[in-house]
Structures are given as C-alpha cells and as structure tokens.
Amino acid sequence: MDPVIVVGAGPVGLTLSLALAAQGVPSVVLDEGSGPQEPRPARTVVLREDTADLVGRLGCRELDRVGLRWTGWRSMRRKQLVRNVPLSGGPHGEDAAPLPAPLHLPQHELSAALRAAADKEPLIRLVPMSRIDTLEQDRDGITVHTREPGSTWWRGSYLVGCDGARSTVRKLLDIRFPGRTAVERHAVAALRAELPWPGEAVLHRQPPWRNAGAEVSARPLPGGVWRLDWLLPADADLVTPEALISRVRDTLAGWCGETPAYELLDTGVNTLHHRLARRWRKRRAFLAGDAAHLLGALGTQGLDEGVRDAENLAWKLAHAWHHGPAEQLLDSYQ
Incomplete structure (x- = not known):
C-alpha cells in the first residue's frame, strides 16, 4: 500500500x-x-x-x-497576589496534589x-x-x-x-x-534576567506602572531566560524597538524594585486569530x-x-x- x-x-x-x-x-x-x-x-x-x-x-x-516544567502559576492584579497555584514541576508536601506542570x-x-x-x-x-x-x-x-x-x-x-x-x-x-482575524496582539520579548519568582509563570493584570498596558505575563525557560508578553490595545500603533525596550525596563523595575541587569535575546509581535x-x-x-x-x-x-x-x-x-x-x-x- x-x-x-x-x-x-x-x-x-x-x-x-x-x-x-x-x-x-x-x-x-x-x-x-x-x-x-x-x-x-x-x-x-x-x-x-x-x-x-x-x-x-x-x-x-x-x-x-x-x-x-513550571513550579507554579502566579496570578496578580495591580499590587495584589490573587492566586498562587503549585504545579508538579516544583517541590510539594506529601498531602499536596499539585496540578500537572x-x-x-x-x-x-x-x-x-x-x-x-x-x-x-x-x-x-x-x-x-x-x-x-x-x-x-x-x-x-x-x-x-x-x-x-x-x-x-x-x-x-x-x-x-x-x-x-x-x-x-x-x-x-x-x-x-x-x-476572527487579529483577535489580540502581543508584544513579545525573550530575555535573560533574575526575576522574583524563579520557575513560576506569572500573569499580571493591570500592573501599577506606566507602559505595562492591561496585562503582562512572564514564563520561564531554562538558563534564566524568560518570555514576556504584553497585551497591546486594539488601536495600538506598530511597536517600535524603542517602545519595546521601554516596556521591558519599566516591567522589570515594577517587579524587582529597579531595573535589574538583563540580556535581551529576541523580540517580536504575536497576532492571535x-x-x-x-x-x-x-x-x-x-x-x-x-x-x-x-x-x-x-x-x-x-x-x-x-x-x-x-x-x-x-x-x-x-x-x-x-x-x-x-x-x-x-x-x-x-
């Protein structure tokens, strides 16, 4: 056959x-x-x-x-932690039943x-x-x-x-x-840096600093690398390199207190359909x-x-x- x-x-x-x-x-x-x-x-x-x-x-x-494999999923709104869900990629006690990582x-x-x-x-x-x-x-x-x-x-x-x-x-x-075409657009950056939640994925809605927009997420990769995504407004202009760098610096400062040392590895814009x-x-x-x-x-x-x-x-x-x-x-x- x-x-x-x-x-x-x-x-x-x-x-x-x-x-x-x-x-x-x-x-x-x-x-x-x-x-x-x-x-x-x-x-x-x-x-x-x-x-x-x-x-x-x-x-x-x-x-x-x-x-x-992520150790947890952290959800925040403004300055508050909404939920922190342990995942099976991290340590847990005998009585815990973490979700699959x-x-x-x-x-x-x-x-x-x-x-x-x-x-x-x-x-x-x-x-x-x-x-x-x-x-x-x-x-x-x-x-x-x-x-x-x-x-x-x-x-x-x-x-x-x-x-x-x-x-x-x-x-x-x-x-x-x-x-539906272009349901959402996200600015994306991959960078190497130390963030406060090693191994955890983070979704932060309405973060309290400028340039963050309505939502930003951080998802860890091996070697201290993170992928960051910013939800862009529906009427947003094209994302310039300067604007993206500003988002990176402001977001890292918002999470860490000040902008830590980081290495920018890759950028892009992701359009969802x-x-x-x-x-x-x-x-x-x-x-x-x-x-x-x-x-x-x-x-x-x-x-x-x-x-x-x-x-x-x-x-x-x-x-x-x-x-x-x-x-x-x-x-x-x-």
Missing part, C-alpha cells in the same frame, strides 16, 4: 509521521522549507504534561533538557528534536523544498504534484495537511476557514494543527492541540492502512 503523504515538516507534521511509523505505517513528508527552523527564543510553545510525554514516547526523550520550550528546539527522531526512522522520508500545487483523489488513493526545485508527482494512500494557517492543502481542497475549518476531512485528505484550527492564548495552546490532532489521527489512519477502509472511524476525527 502507498505511504501516507504528510504536507508540512513542522512539529505537527513530524509528530504525525513518527506516530504513524510507531504503528508500522510509512510516510512521505513534503515541506516547502529547506531545513531546520531558525532559532527564535521569543517563539515558544507550552505542552501539557501528557502531550510532552507523548512526544517523548515518539523518540524525543530529552525535551526536559531544552525546556522547563506544562513544559515550556522554544519551538525550534521541539522541531529539532522531532526532526532528529524522524531522521532515524526508516519508515519516514523527509523531502524539503517541495511545494504542492495539485491534489487529485480517486477511490484507491491520492496524487499530488510538487514543484521547486523539480517537478514531481507523488502517490499516497492518504494525505494530511499540516502546513499551517495559510494551508495550501486546505485551499486545494476548497475548505472554508471562517473566524480564531479560525476553524468547516471540515477536517475530505475523502482521503485531512487537515491537522493550524491548517484546521487557530485557537489558544499567545500562540501556545494551538501547537499542543495540533500534536494531539496528530496522535488522534495517526492511529485511525494506521487502522485503515493495515485493515482497509474504516469510514466511520476516519469520520470520527472531525
């Missing part, structure tokens, strides 16, 4: 290919890019504990070396770990610089054409579009993607991850959900691949 074609070699596509391989199903992963992601400390992901464990079982067993890590580290695992798997073929422009289905399989650098036809048993919010697969399948594809399956073609849905806070929950999409779809495709058509089972994916 022909392999499953996976379009997109991001974390969702690589997770899917590894999950298929674990069940004896070969895949061809077609990706527009030329190789690994550029390191961007300000672009991070948060994986729930069981999601991180899933990725570990697929061959990425050293994520805790490049990520950090999510794993926070740079997205490029997750992608690198998944790619390294895929490179070792003989059932996975990674094909970079391959942009699909044609998709045809018949009763026995699916055929796609790729260009750049060469013109190639590929034959698969099924196809899964894991090619992001601007999914080419979704467009070729003529699946609508309604929702809420969209949901009208359908996630069209005959032998499927959508997963951002190609199917855009949701979640600060761009982090969406990737966790995408990894879960991959796990959910992989075993259903594996059953159909090994045992023949299972329409009701495949329909249950969406």
Whole structure:
C-alpha cells in the first residue's frame, strides 16, 4: 500500500509521521522549507504534561533538557497576589496534589528534536523544498504534484495537511476557514534576567506602572531566560524597538524594585486569530494543527492541540492502512 503523504515538516507534521511509523505505517513528508527552523527564543510553545510525554514516547526523550516544567502559576492584579497555584514541576508536601506542570520550550528546539527522531526512522522520508500545487483523489488513493526545485508527482494512500494557517492543502481542497482575524496582539520579548519568582509563570493584570498596558505575563525557560508578553490595545500603533525596550525596563523595575541587569535575546509581535475549518476531512485528505484550527492564548495552546490532532489521527489512519477502509472511524476525527 502507498505511504501516507504528510504536507508540512513542522512539529505537527513530524509528530504525525513518527506516530504513524510507531504503528508500522510509512510516510512521505513534503515541506516547502529547506531545513531546520531558525532559532527564535521569543517563539515558544507550552505542552501539557501528557502531550510532552507523548512526544517523548515518539523518540524525543530529552525535551526536559531544552525546556522547563513550571513550579507554579502566579496570578496578580495591580499590587495584589490573587492566586498562587503549585504545579508538579516544583517541590510539594506529601498531602499536596499539585496540578500537572506544562513544559515550556522554544519551538525550534521541539522541531529539532522531532526532526532528529524522524531522521532515524526508516519508515519516514523527509523531502524539503517541495511545494504542492495539485491534489487529485480517486477511490484507491491520492496524487499530488510538487514543484521547486523539480517537478514531481507523488502517490499516497492518504494525505494530511499540516502546513499551517495559510494551508495550501486546505485551499486545494476548497475548505472554508471562517473566524476572527487579529483577535489580540502581543508584544513579545525573550530575555535573560533574575526575576522574583524563579520557575513560576506569572500573569499580571493591570500592573501599577506606566507602559505595562492591561496585562503582562512572564514564563520561564531554562538558563534564566524568560518570555514576556504584553497585551497591546486594539488601536495600538506598530511597536517600535524603542517602545519595546521601554516596556521591558519599566516591567522589570515594577517587579524587582529597579531595573535589574538583563540580556535581551529576541523580540517580536504575536497576532492571535480564531479560525476553524468547516471540515477536517475530505475523502482521503485531512487537515491537522493550524491548517484546521487557530485557537489558544499567545500562540501556545494551538501547537499542543495540533500534536494531539496528530496522535488522534495517526492511529485511525494506521487502522485503515493495515485493515482497509474504516469510514466511520476516519469520520470520527472531525
């Protein structure tokens, strides 16, 4: 039987290919890019504990070396501590029952770990610089054409579009993607500094200093690195480097009493959209991850959900691949 074609070699596509391989199903992963992601400390992901464990079982067993499991979640409003929730990443007494600690890590580290695992798997073929422009289905399989650098036809048993919010697969399948654009915008900075709550994630609403805006969060990473996010007003102008530096200094001073020494590593602006594809399956073609849905806070929950999409779809495709058509089972994916 022909392999499953996976379009997109991001974390969702690589997770899917590894999950298929674990069940004896070969895949061809077609990706527009030329190789690994550029390191961007300000672009991070948060994986729930069981999601991180899933990725570990697929061959990425050293994520805790490049990520950090939070010890607590601290919520503040103005000058008051509202709540401090212990998480399982930190010490706790015998009678405590802390919530599971999510794993926070740079997205490029997750992608690198998944790619390294895929490179070792003989059932996975990674094909970079391959942009699909044609998709045809018949009763026995699916055929796609790729260009750049060469013109190639590929034959698969099924196809899964894991090619992001601007999914080419979704467009070729003529699946609508309604929702809301630019629901929120956040200024983002990754920096190395000592903050008063080592290991804890912080959400501070209405902080009592200038330049903070309505909300700022701080989430720790390994090596004393933090990701800070400021919720921007709906009518805010473009964030200039000078304005972002001012936010950093004022926020650190507000938390620490004065601006401590810090090393700015990366910056960016993150725009959140809420969209949901009208359908996630069209005959032998499927959508997963951002190609199917855009949701979640600060761009982090969406990737966790995408990894879960991959796990959910992989075993259903594996059953159909090994045992023949299972329409009701495949329909249950969406």
